[in-house]
Amino acid sequence: xxxxxxxxxxxxxxxxxxxxxxxxxxxxxxxxxxxxxxxxxxxxxxxxxxxxxxxxxxxxxxxxxxxxxxxxxxxxxxxxxxxxxxxxxxxxxxxxxxxxxxxxxxxxxxxxxxxxxxxxxxxxxxxxxxxxxxxxxxxxxxxxxxxxxxxxxxxxxxxxxxxxxxxxxxxxxxxxxxxxxxxxxxxxxxxxxxxxxxxxxxxxxxxxxxxxxxxxxxxxxxxxxxxxxxxxxxxxxxxxxxxxxxxxxxxxxxxxxxxxxxxxxxxxxxxxxxxxxxxxxxxxxxxxxxxxxxxxxxxxxxxxxxxxxxxxxxxxxxxxxxxxxxxxxxxxxxxxxxxxxxxxxxxxxxxxxxxxxxxxxxxxxxxxxxxxxxxxxxxxxxxxxxxxxxxxxxxxxxxxxxxxxxxxxxxxxxxxxxxxxxxxxxxxxxxxxxxxxxxxxxxxxxx
Numbered sequence: 001x002x003x004x005x006x007x008x009x010x011x012x013x014x015x016x017x018x019x020x021x022x023x024x025x026x027x028x029x030x031x032x033x034x035x036x037x038x039x040x041x042x043x044x045x046x047x048x049x050x051x052x053x054x055x056x057x058x059x060x061x062x063x064x065x066x067x068x069x070x071x072x073x074x075x076x077x078x079x080x081x082x083x084x085x086x087x088x089x090x091x092x093x094x095x096x097x098x099x100x101x102x103x104x105x106x107x108x109x110x111x112x113x114x115x116x117x118x119x120x121x122x123x124x125x126x127x128x129x130x131x132x133x134x135x136x137x138x139x140x141x142x143x144x145x146x147x148x149x150x151x152x153x154x155x156x157x158x159x160x161x162x163x164x165x166x167x168x169x170x171x172x173x174x175x176x177x178x179x180x181x182x183x184x185x186x187x188x189x190x191x192x193x194x195x196x197x198x199x200x201x202x203x204x205x206x207x208x209x210x211x212x213x214x215x216x217x218x219x220x221x222x223x224x225x226x227x228x229x230x231x232x233x234x235x236x237x238x239x240x241x242x243x244x245x246x247x248x249x250x251x252x253x254x255x256x257x258x259x260x261x262x263x264x265x266x267x268x269x270x271x272x273x274x275x276x277x278x279x280x281x282x283x284x285x286x287x288x289x290x291x292x293x294x295x296x297x298x299x300x301x302x303x304x305x306x307x308x309x310x311x312x313x314x315x316x317x318x319x320x321x322x323x324x325x326x327x328x329x330x331x332x333x334x335x336x337x338x339x340x341x342x343x344x345x346x347x348x349x350x351x352x353x354x355x356x357x358x359x360x361x362x363x364x365x366x367x368x369x370x371x372x373x374x375x376x377x378x379x380x381x382x383x384x385x386x387x388x389x390x391x392x393x394x395x396x397x398x399x400x401x402x403x404x405x406x407x408x409x410x411x412x413x414x415x416x417x418x419x420x421x422x423x424x425x426x427x428x429x430x431x432x433x434x435x436x437x438x439x440x441x442x443x444x445x446x447x
Contacts, residue, residue, distance in 0.1 A: 003269050003415055004020070004027060004049060004050075004054075006056055007020070007022045007027070008022065009022050009023050009024055010022055011030075013032075013345055014058075016058075016061055016062065016065055017031050017033050017061055017064070017065055017068075018032075018046075018057060018058060018061040019031075019032055019043075020030060020049065020155055026048060027048065027049035027050075028045060028046075028047070028048050028212055029045070029046040029047055029048070029049060029052055029057040029060075029061075030043050030044070030045055030046060031043065031044050031045075031046055031061050031065075031074070033063050033064065033065070033068045033074070034068070035073055035075075036068065036071045036072065036073055037073060042075070044075050044078075045062070046060050046061065046064075047060075054385070060393070064353070067252045076166065079166045085124065085315070085393060086120065086124065086125050086126070086162070087122055087123060087124055087125060088117065088120040088121055088122075088123050088124075088125050088128060088158070089117075089121040089122065089141070090125075091125045091158055091159075091161065091162045091165075091167060091326075092113045092114075092117070092158050094161065094165070095157065095161040095162075096109060096113075097157045098161065103348070104256060109154070112147075112151040113151075113154060113155070113158070116136070116137070116147075116148075116151040117136065117151065117155065118331045119132075119135070119136045120132060120136055122134075123312075125159070125162045125167050125168050126167065126169075127167040128159070128168070128173055129173050130173045130179070130180070131365045132173075133152070133173055133174055133180070134180075135154065135181055137151065137152060137184065141184055145184075146366060148184065149184060152180065152184065153176070156172060156174040156175060156176065157172045159172045159173065160172055175326060179371065196312070196313045196314075196315070196318050197313065197318035197319065197320075197321035197322050197325075198311070198312070198313060198318065198319070198322055199322070199325070200322040200323070200326035200329075200373075201324075203227065203319070203322050203373075203374050204373065204374050204375065204376050205246055206227075206309075206311070207224055207227065207374045207375060209309060210224045211404045212404075213305075214278075214307075214400060214404070215397050215400050215401065218279075218289045218290065218291065218297060218301075219289075219297065219301045219302060219304075219305045220305060221278070221279065221289065222236055222289040222297050222301075222302070223236075223302060223305060223316060224271075224275065224363050225239075225272060225275050225276075225289075226316060226319065227316075227322075227323075227374060228269055228271055228272050228340055228367070228370065228371045229251065229266050229268070229272060229277075229367070230319070230320050230323040230324075230342055230367075230370070231253075231266065231320075232259065232317060232320070232343075233299065233302060233315075233316045233317055234257075234299070234325050235253055235257060235258070235301070236289075236298055237289060237297040237298075237299065238257065238287070238296045238297075239251065239287070239289065240286045240288065241283070241286050241287075241288060242286055244268075244276065244288070246273070246276065249267065249268040249272075249273060250265055250266070250267060250268065250360070251265070251266040251268055252264075252265050252266075252271075253266070253343075255266070256338070258343060260341070260343060260344075260345055262345075264343040264358070265358055265360050266341075266367070267360055267361075267363055267364035267367050267368075268367075268370045269367050269370070269371035269372075270368070270371065271371045271374075271375055272371065274403055276288065277403075278400060278403060281396070281399070282396075287323075302316050303315070303316075320342055323341070323342070323370060324338060324342060326370065326373065327366065327370070329375075330369065331366060334339045334362075334366065335380075337359060337362055337363050337366055338366065340358060340359055340363060341363050341366060341367060347412060393424065393425055393426065394424070394425065395425050397425075398414050398425035398426070398427060399414070402414055402427055403426060405427070410426065412427045413427070413428045414426075414428075415428050
């Protein structure tokens with residue numbers, strides 16, 4: 001022991017591939033051999049001295065030498081033994097960490113792997129075979145075939161990752177071509193996979209119904225804002241005050257919040273500015289439309305609003321198609337501007353490199369016309385409802401209702417009343433001021 005401890009830094013070769021690597025602070029037993037696959041010399045660690053005695057190190061080196069004579073790689077065999085303990089859930093976690101930068105959200109990944117792959121979570125990734133995958137996806141394929149095929153594609157990527165990391169041998173049991181395509185056949189593709197939409201002629205009536213609901217919650221105001229801006233649901237629900245330029249009337253979406261991963265600017269119409277002004281009165285954080293616990297408005301709130309309104313659509317994304325159909329009728333020559341208003345890429349990759357402007361000011365009249373069209377529906381029934389609601393209300397309700405009626409072109413005045421129970425407010429309609437008529441001389445007369 002003293003002799004080993006007194007050795008200078010370097011390597012002491014003991015024969016049969018065994019050597020002792022010495023440094024000023026440690027002594028390590030190593031085994032040196034030639035890899036059977038690449039025929040290159042490499043080394044692998046046996047263990048530290050004095051925890052591993054010289055006799056034990058010679059015994060391990062003899063075992064490794066026998067493996068090399070059989071054509072086996074000791075390092076690869078050790079990795080396979082370690083990989084045999086890795087479960088499917090651990091392999092998924094490693095694959096997700098490897099590709100996390102590709103996704104903006106892990107919601108769909110956790111759904112396809114964590115939820116649908118729960119039966120395979122504790123199974124060693126080395127033991128997964130075709131029958132396990134079929135059993136795990138059969139029920140989901142009968143109910144939701146498309147979702148099952150999406151989960152299968154993601155599982156295949158995870159198992160490819162496990163094979164590359166030598167956690168399991170080839171082949172991949174989740175491979176599709178020539179394998180599972182005969183078990184889970186794809187359904188024929190159709191052209192009905194788009195979000196359902198409403199005719200643009202029905203949008204003004206829906207806007208008016210939304211305004212009558214804006215006193216009870218934020219969902220109606222957020223949906224109206226989304227329709228007027230022709231934006232995607234997630235973009236409107238998660239809008240922040242830091243993204244809004246109230247002075248220049250511009251809403252700037254950063255690249256990380258857009259589908260195209262590029263900045264998108266939206267010109268704000270007069271009605272959008274009114275909605276933002278009303279939301280500013282109840283501002284509690286950086287989100288314009290706040291939901292539960294002062295966080296961003298939840299996606300379910302929009303769907304529930306459509307359900308309560310008994311509309312034939314269940315996704316607010318369809319209102320973008322309504323805007324596009326309206327723009328095609330109203331501005332048939334401004335196709336590029338209409339596509340830019342939706343945040344679409346309208347040019348090829350080469351032309352896109354040279355077209356760096358977004359035609360913001362050219363798009364502003366289109367968005368204003370769209371807002372005016374959406375606010376053009378007015379009936380006597382809505383006026384009677386507004387008059388009935390304006391009998392007695394709180395100050396906030398009176399402000400909201402006054403803004404709504406003024407957006408319809410009506411002139412109203414908020415009136416404050418006192419009572420033993422406290423103050424309340426009502427609205428009073430006022431007639432517009434008439435200008436004095438200017439007499440014009442009849443034609444054919446001279447002064």
